Amino acid sequence: MALIEVTxxxxxxxxxxxxxxxxxxxxxxxxxxxxxxxxxxxxxxLRSLVNLEQIDGGSVQIDNDFLVKDGVYAKPAEIKEVTSKxxxxxxxxxxxxxxxxxxxxxxxxxxxxxxxxxxxxxxSKDLLQKVGLSEKANAYPxxxxxxxxxRVAIARALMLNPDILLFDEPTSALDPELTGEVLKVxxxxxxxxxxMIVVTHEMGFAxxxxxxxxFMDGGEIIExxxxxxxxxxxxxxxxxxxxxxxx
Ligand code: ADP
Ligand code: MG
Numbered sequence: 001m002a003l004i005e006v007t008x009x010x011x012x013x014x015x016x017x018x019x020x021x022x023x024x025x026x027x028x029x030x031x032x033x034x035x036x037x038x039x040x041x042x043x044x045x046l047r048s049l050v051n052l053e054q055i056d057g058g059s060v061q062i063d064n065d066f067l068v069k070d071g072v073y074a075k076p077a078e079i080k081e082v083t084s085k086x087x088x089x090x091x092x093x094x095x096x097x098x099x100x101x102x103x104x105x106x107x108x109x110x111x112x113x114x115x116x117x118x119x120x121x122x123x124s125k126d127l128l129q130k131v132g133l134s135e136k137a138n139a140y141p142x143x144x145x146x147x148x149x150x151r152v153a154i155a156r157a158l159m160l161n162p163d164i165l166l167f168d169e170p171t172s173a174l175d176p177e178l179t180g181e182v183l184k185v186x187x188x189x190x191x192x193x194x195x196m197i198v199v200t201h202e203m204g205f206a207x208x209x210x211x212x213x214x215f216m217d218g219g220e221i222i223e224x225x226x227x228x229x230x231x232x233x234x235x236x237x238x239x240x241x242x243x244x245x246x247x
Pocket of ligand 2: 042043168169
């Protein structure tokens with residue numbers, strides 16, 4: 001059974017139909033890269049999965065539980081349960097500026113109250129080490145580079161032990177020389193079999209790290225394939241055109 005199963009997802013902003021009957025599924029341990037032109041609905045799709053956007057129709061099922069079934073949302077407690085399985089990393093990091101790095105990591109798990117303070121502290125220490133930022137535990141976000149901020153954001157998302165990590169253009173706001181350190185952390189996660197959806201313009205990352213590449217245009221999934229087929233043998237004219245412009 002798929003870990004994420006989306007069927008007939010529809011979403012409009014006013015009269016602008018942004019997602020047109022999207023159907024999509026992915027398995028545990030898969031890494032899916034979503035690419036496509038600006039405005040094609042990539043962010044709205046990710047945001048719909050984590051309930052940051054309300055959809056107008058269709059179904060979203062995560063790990064066999066419905067977030068939305070045929071356009072009807074689950075009850076609040078179920079929504080909370082379903083969305084707690086996913087962590088999201090945003091283009092602009094969204095760190096809390098008034099909290100230190102360590103506090104950024106520990107805040108959500110502390111509020112959840114399912115672990116002791118010392119357990120939380122141990123995990124934040126381990127995760128900061130994992131993303132190479134042990135020495136920045138007590139720094140504030142304003143004193144970090146963009147690449148460091150994004151690595152903190154990834155560690156913070158991991159603090160909630162998500163089954164699935166969603167990334168929305170995690171390197172698009174970074175200076176080019178800082179993208180590598182973030183992509184490296186993401187590649188390490190992929191190698192540890194983390195299930196990930198990555199919206200990205202980094203074609204090299206999509207080719208190397210993703211198990212599958214999904215191309216969106218105009219609110220639709222135009223095609224989806226393994227990276228070697230996708231890049232060497234795109235099927236649709238819109239995909240070919242996009243790749244001509246972006247490779
Ligand atoms: P992408 O991430 O592929 O660039 P988005 O999902 O951000 O695309 O946007 C898809 C379309 O939805 C665009 O036309 C965008 O202007 C519109 N849109 C996105 N968010 C909103 C919003 N909050 N209100 C109105 N329109 C929106
Ligand atoms: Mg976007």
